Amino acid sequence: MLQYKTQELLNGILENNRIIVQHIYDRNFQSIRKFIEKFGGSKDDALDVFQDGIIVIYEQLKSGDVKQINNFQGYLFSICKFKWFNILRDGKFSEITNIELEDILPSDEYEQISERWGEVMIKEERVKVYFNCFMELTSKCQQMIRYVAHGLDIEDIATEMNFSSVTYTYRKRQLCLNKLIELVKQRLNQINGISYDTK
Amino acid sequence: MILNDKTMLIERYITGKLEDTELWEFKKNLENDLELAREVKLRQEIYSTISNDKKMGLMKTLSDIKSRKQKRVFAINVYSRQIQVFAASIVVLIIIGGALFLNYIQNSNVSNYDIYTEYFIDEGSLLSTRSDVSTNNSLVESGIRLYGNGKYTQAVSLFDSNPENLMARLYTGFSYMKLDQFEMAEKQFKYIINHHDNIFLDQAEWNLGLSYLANNKTEQAHLVFSKIASEKGAYRSQAENIITKLQNR
Numbered sequence: 125m126l127q128y129k130t131q132e133l134l135n136g137i138l139e140n141n142r143i144i145v146q147h148i149y150d151r152n153f154q155s156i157r158k159f160i161e162k163f164g165g166s167k168d169d170a171l172d173v174f175q176d177g178i179i180v181i182y183e184q185l186k187s188g189d190v191k192q193i194n195n196f197q198g199y200l201f202s203i204c205k206f207k208w209f210n211i212l213r214d215g216k217f218s219e220i221t222n223i224e225l226e227d228i229l230p231s232d233e234y235e236q237i238s239e240r241w242g243e244v245m246i247k248e249e250r251v252k253v254y255f256n257c258f259m260e261l262t263s264k265c266q267q268m269i270r271y272v273a274h275g276l277d278i279e280d281i282a283t284e285m286n287f288s289s290v291t292y293t294y295r296k297r298q299l300c301l302n303k304l305i306e307l308v309k310q311r312l313n314q315i316n317g318i319s320y321d322t323k
Numbered sequence: 324m325i326l327n328d329k330t331m332l333i334e335r336y337i338t339g340k341l342e343d344t345e346l347w348e349f350k351k352n353l354e355n356d357l358e359l360a361r362e363v364k365l366r367q368e369i370y371s372t373i374s375n376d377k378k379m380g381l382m383k384t385l386s387d388i389k390s391r392k393q394k395r396v397f398a399i400n401v402y403s404r405q406i407q408v409f410a411a412s413i414v415v416l417i418i419i420g421g422a423l424f425l426n427y428i429q430n431s432n433v434s435n436y437d438i439y440t441e442y443f444i445d446e447g448s449l450l451s452t453r454s455d456v457s458t459n460n461s462l463v464e465s466g467i468r469l470y471g472n473g474k475y476t477q478a479v480s481l482f483d484s485n486p487e488n489l490m491a492r493l494y495t496g497f498s499y500m501k502l503d504q505f506e507m508a509e510k511q512f513k514y515i516i517n518h519h520d521n522i523f524l525d526q527a528e529w530n531l532g533l534s535y536l537a538n539n540k541t542e543q544a545h546l547v548f549s550k551i552a553s554e555k556g557a558y559r560s561q562a563e564n565i566i567t568k569l570q571n572r
Binding site for chain 2: 137138139140141142145146149153167168171172174175178179182250251252254255258259263266267269270272273274275286298301304305308309
């Protein structure tokens, strides 16, 4: 099996290199899954936690918040442990509240930085909602909203999307945006701890 | 109407299109109107998420991995009379339409991205090893070497310093394809196509079609591949194959 250096793995995350991300999954998921199943979770929970772990690393790399990582595997595993610790602590799995949460606290090595992980994770909960709602839209709407988010003028959007009139483009744009905002608000309202009052 | 006006104002504020008095009034309202402030914050966060192509790409990659690994589990009571009748009907249907059904499933599982990965060839690497590729530009040549080493982001920053160079544009397009940033790749190939008389036209059209496809712009991809299939270029038969695959889904 191909071996990558830690820096190559980190660059792979930063550049969304699918081959490297898949490699990270192949090399790390089973141990994360085993851990989460041991502490009451499922394979799906483990998949979510793995995703969150990679996104935390991405955000830390972007903000230059991460110092030298010598052991990528250990680092990712610690973030995932920390994420699962937070989920258990928030009581989302009531049947396992009696377990010794201390057992899965990050090790001393990561104690300080885990505070930052927590901040990123809270922020990323919302980002995940935006992403998931966006992915529920039709590909045309996704395209339209990408252009809007990139600040393209309505005339340019009409040209890029081969729409015959600006009026039609404007109407389509409003429909897509309204749909997305509506979905996001619904979803945020459904999730505990993240509220958005639609009134 | 009032809601539309408000939404429009928010949009214009977020995209920096409010001017002078309007902007001043809007900011004043923001300070006093909690609901407005929340609406603005929400939209700003959404736009900022969606405009972050790299992160969206990474989230898509992770979400694809998750979908592939997830198993759907159905809990069915096999002793139920209704379920037994239903199951029997399904078996009969499968036997009758087996071949057609399998064919349908096979084709419907093929996503645009699957077709893209099947047909995308790293022409950048092939070109960079060909002896006739000389750009007379050391920055572009360094960029091509970086590309060859898989350092696509760094390569793009070198190519960006030579926006008039068509070879640099082509490689920028390839780099963005490698980075799964198809929006950006499209721009490079369109630039080459709009330049008309040049030796990279065929490659630019072909890769524009693939970028559209990977980015789920199926109609636009279809148009490009139809044009390629109607001409006598190097990608004709591949374009025909893709069109057939798209039509059979």
